[in-house]
Amino acid sequence: MFGRDKNAARKKRGEEERARLLSGDHPTKRHYKKIVGSKKKGCTAGIDVKQVTRFIDYKDCNSKWSKRKASEEIRLARLRGETLASERRFYIRLPSNEDHQKTHSVGELTGFLNPLNSELRKKIHELVTHGVTTVKEMKRHLRIHVETVLFPSPQSRPPCTNLAYYPTEKCLRNHIYASIVKLSYATNVD
Known part of the structure; x- marks a missing residue:
C-alpha cells in the first residue's frame, strides 16, 4: 500500500513504447492518461520484514570465535546435505504515523x-x-x-x-x- 513504486521500470518502458508508437506519421495507438490520486504516491514509509533462521543445536554461541566456528559448521553441514534442526522467525517493523505525515494525511x-x-x-x-x-x-x-x-x-x-x-x-x-x-x-x- 505504501512505499516505493515497484513497477516504475515497467511504467517507464510502457511510456517509451507509447511515445515510439505515436511518433511516426500514422500513430497506431492512442492512450488517454487517466489521472487518479494514489495513497502511496511519494510516500517513503514502508514495512520491513526480516526472516531469520535459528539453528537450535548452536544456541550457546556467545563469543565471536564460537559464532564463527558455528557458522562454518552450519555451512559445511548444509553443503553435505544434512538437515539441521532449525526454526524460522519473521521480524516485522511497521511504519509509524509520523513516517506518513510528510507526504499524505493519516487518520480519520x-x-x-x-x-x-x-x-x-x-x-x-x-x-x-x-x-x-x-x-x-x-x-x-x-x-x-x-x-x-x-x-x-x-x-x-x-x-x-x-x-x-x-x-x-x-x-x-x-x-x-x-x-x-x-x-x-x-x-x-x-
Missing part, C-alpha cells in the same frame, strides 16, 4: 479516499432489484445495514467520514445507475 480524514465497500455494492444491487432507486431511500437502507449487520457493536463502527461505509449522494447515484443498467442488460439478454 483518509476515509475520504476509500472506495465503496464490496458488501455495500452487493447490497445496493440487491436493493435496486427490489425497487429502491432513490438516493435518499438507498442511503437510509445502507445506514441501517452498516449499523445492524456489518457493525452491530457501536465501538467497532467506522466513523461517518469513512466513505467506504457512508458514501456520498453522488457515489450512491452512480452505483444505483450502474445496477439499473446491469439489470436492464440482464433482462434484455434473457
